[in-house]
Amino acid sequence: MYLITAVALFAVFVVNVALGALSSSPFLGDVGEMLVLFAASIFFVVAVLRREEASKNSE
Template sequence: MALIIAALLVLVFAANVVIGSVAGAPILGNVEEMLLLFGASISFVTSVLKKEAERDAAKENQD
């Protein structure tokens, strides 16, 4: 779920960049873009940490 959220936030950022280059003015400002990327990175890190915890738990159960 967290990986999907990260992907959606990155897609919104990319769409904003494309709209800004085509229309001449982006919809979101610098602060909003920074918050989008920050949210995407937090979601991505959360997803990676959850996967590592699942892998470690499966490895412990295997032993």
């Protein structure tokens, strides 16, 4: 679930950057873009740590 959320947030970031580059009208500003990327990073780290914990518990 965390990894899917991280991928979805990163996709929002990529779409925003692409729209800003192609049409000069991104739907997020600089701060919004930073917050989306930060949230995607946090969710990715949580997903990695949970997967690592699950692999340690299965051993």
